[in-house]
Amino acid sequence: MKRAVVEAPANIALVKYWGKRNEELNLPLNDSLSMTLDLTVKTEVTLSREFDRDEVYVNQRRLSDEEVKEYAGRVMRSIRKVAGDQGLRAVVRSVSTFPESAGLASSAAGMAALVWACNEALGLGLDRKEISKLAREGSGSACRSIFGGFVLWKKGTRNDGSDSYCEELFPPSHWDLVDVIGLVSDSKKKISSREGMKRVRTAPTLDSRLEFVNRTLPKMIESIANRDESSFYELVMRHSNSMHSVIMDSWPPTWYLNDISIKVMEIIYAYGKAAYTFDAGPNPHVITSSSRADEIENLLRDAGARRVIVSKISQGPRTLEVG
Incomplete structure (x- = not known):
C-alpha cells in the first residue's frame, strides 16, 4: 500500500x-x-x-x-x-x-x-x-x-x-499582484465547462476568437515581463470578454455571468487600475496590485459580493x- x-x-x-x-x-x-x-x-x-x-x-x-x-x-x-x-x-x-x-x-x-x-x-x-x-x-x-x-x-x-x-x-516573485475574488454565487453551474466547450464549435465567432488569442498572447507575455499595468489590465479584460462572447455565441446558448458580474465589469473598467476576468462562472476575479486589494474588496462588496477572497500569486x- x-x-x-x-x-x-x-x-x-x-x-x-x-x-x-x-x-x-x-x-x-x-x-x-x-x-x-x-x-x-x-x-x-x-x-x-x-x-x-x-x-x-x-x-x-x-x-x-x-x-x-x-x-x-x-x-x-x-x-x-x-x-x-x-x-x-x-x-x-x-x-x-x-x-x-x-x-x-x-x-x-x-x-x-x-x-x-x-x-x-x-x-x-x-x-x-x-x-x-x-x-x-x-x-x-x-x-x-x-x-x-x-x-x-x-x-x-x-x-x-x-x-x-x-x-x-x-x-x-516577479510581480506583486493579487486576485481579489468576489463570491456572488456558490451554486453549482447548470452547464459544466466540459459540456459548454462541446458547444463552442457552433459559434460563428470562434475563428475570430482564435485569431485574437494568437495575435495578442505575445503582447500579454510582454506586458507581464515589463510589469506594464495599463497594457496588462486591458488585455486581461479583453480576453475574458472574448471567451464569454464565444460562449454566448454557441448553440444551444450558454452563459455563466449574472447581473452582478456585469455590474463588476463596469465598475472595474471605470476604476482603471485593475482588471476583471471570469472563468466559467459568475464570480469576478479582479487582478490588481496588492496595495489596492482593500479598495477593490470594498468595491466588490458594494457591487453585491457576499464574500471576498484575496489570493496572492503562489x-x-x-x-x-x-x-
Whole structure:
C-alpha cells in the first residue's frame, strides 16, 4: 500500500482556453496563460492492489462511479500505465478551501493534486512537464496548476498530446499582484465547462476568437515581463470578454455571468487600475496590485459580493506526507 498527501493550487486563466481539438486527451484549441493562486486543495491518495475500484471523495462527498470514470478514471489509467501496474487502484480524499463548481478552478487544483500525489506515492520520478501532461487528461486547466507564478499552456499540434504541456514563464516573485475574488454565487453551474466547450464549435465567432488569442498572447507575455499595468489590465479584460462572447455565441446558448458580474465589469473598467476576468462562472476575479486589494474588496462588496477572497500569486503543488 502506497500513500501521499499533497496540496495543489488553483489558477486563474488570463488568456483563456475554451474548446478542444481532442476531448479524450483534453487538447485545447489555443494556448493559454494563467496565474497560480494560493487557493488550495488538500488531497490524500492511497494506492493498493487490494482495492477493487477507484474511489474519490470531494469535501466528504463520494463521487458516483460515472463521475470517477469521467475525470479521475482517465488519469488513473495513465498512472497505471506509467507505473506498469494495472492492478493498482486508488482511494482519493480531497478537501478544497473554496467552493467547487463555481468558476474557481477547484477541479484543476484537485486533479493536479491527484497526479502529484500519485507521482510521490509511487516514486515515479516524473518531472513537472510530464506531470502536467497527465493532469491535463483529467481536467484541462489542471496542467497549469503544476507550476507556480505565471504559467503558459502550449496547445501542441500532435495527435497524441505529447507536445501539449505547461511551463513557468515568471516566478511568483516577479510581480506583486493579487486576485481579489468576489463570491456572488456558490451554486453549482447548470452547464459544466466540459459540456459548454462541446458547444463552442457552433459559434460563428470562434475563428475570430482564435485569431485574437494568437495575435495578442505575445503582447500579454510582454506586458507581464515589463510589469506594464495599463497594457496588462486591458488585455486581461479583453480576453475574458472574448471567451464569454464565444460562449454566448454557441448553440444551444450558454452563459455563466449574472447581473452582478456585469455590474463588476463596469465598475472595474471605470476604476482603471485593475482588471476583471471570469472563468466559467459568475464570480469576478479582479487582478490588481496588492496595495489596492482593500479598495477593490470594498468595491466588490458594494457591487453585491457576499464574500471576498484575496489570493496572492503562489507556488505549485507541495508534498505534505509520503508513505
